Amino acid sequence: LAKTTQPISMDSYEGQEVNITCSHNNIATNDYITWYQQFPSQGPRFIIQGYKTKVTNEVASLFIPADRKSSTLSLPRVSLSDTAVYYCLVGDIQAGTALIFGKGTTLSVSS
Amino acid sequence: DTAVSQTPKYLVTQMGNDKSIKCEQNLGHDTMYWYKQDSKKFLKIMFSYNNKELIINETVPNRFSPKSPDKAHLNLHINSLELGDSAVYFCASSHTPGLRTYEQYFGPGTRLTVT
Numbered sequence: 609l610a611k612t613t614q615p616i617s618m619d620s621y622e623g624q625e626v627n628i629t630c631s632h633n634n635i636a637t638n639d640y641i642t643w644y645q646q647f648p649s650q651g652p653r654f655i656i657q658g659y660k661t662k663v664t665n666e667v668a669s670l671f672i673p674a675d676r677k678s679s680t681l682s683l684p685r686v687s688l689s690d691t692a693v694y695y696c697l698v699g700d701i702q703a704g705t706a707l708i709f710g711k712g713t714t715l716s717v718s719s
Numbered sequence: 720d721t722a723v724s725q726t727p728k729y730l731v732t733q734m735g736n737d738k739s740i741k742c743e744q745n746l747g748h749d750t751m752y753w754y755k756q757d758s759k760k761f762l763k764i765m766f767s768y769n770n771k772e773l774i775i776n777e778t779v780p781n782r783f784s785p786k787s788p789d790k791a792h793l794n795l796h797i798n799s800l801e802l803g804d805s806a807v808y809f810c811a812s813s814h815t816p817g818l819r820t821y822e823q824y825f826g827p828g829t830r831l832t833v834t
Contacts, residue, residue, distance in 0.1 A: 640821065651723075651809045651825025652762070693760065701821040707752070707775070709762035 630696030638700040723826035742810030751793035752811040
């Protein structure tokens with residue numbers, strides 16, 4: 609299983625762009641990269657998923673370099689409500705190994 | 720509202736007791752999961768059911784027994800509760816992995832406290 613490494617915590621101010629990088633050096637060919645967000649006392653919420661290059665939705669962008677050994681979740685113009693824990697998951701969707709949550713990155717946004 | 724719901728939200732009980740947590744989803748998903756999140760916020764998969772069939776059974780004490788009466792429900796029964804079982808338990812659901820974007824929808828969690 610691909611192990612992921614993320615920063616434990618990050619700080620930002622409102623209006624800034626935040627980039628959270630996840631390292632997954634031993635990612636396998638069939639592995640996808642998925643990011644979740646979790647607020648205190650709530651279950652995780654799906655943010656974005658990708659396999660290679662760039663994926664963008666209304667919430668975030670996911671950048672994946674050609675070697676796929678890392679990925680970057682980009683949150684444009686964060687607000688106080690983006691303060692949460694962000695998890696990077698890497699795994700084979702069909703094999704059911706895309707279910708390993710790491711320790712996540714605690715993002716704190718200040719005004 | 721369409722969602723994943725869990726009952727109860729809070730559960731306080733004594734060591735040695737048996738308790739159950741219920742989960743229901745009305746999203747039309749055919750795969751459901753149970754996760755455990757400990758005090759260090761580490762979220763770990765416990766079980767997964769696809770169309771009422773157990774497909775993932777991680778290293779979990781056999782005091783934990785999931786039951787899926789139908790695709791929309793996945794209950795978790797815990798026998799002989801121990802202090803170390805105190806945690807937040809999350810239920811989640813998704814479409815069958817591989818058919819489309821693999822997105823899990825999580826319930827609000829059940830905070831279990833064993834005293």
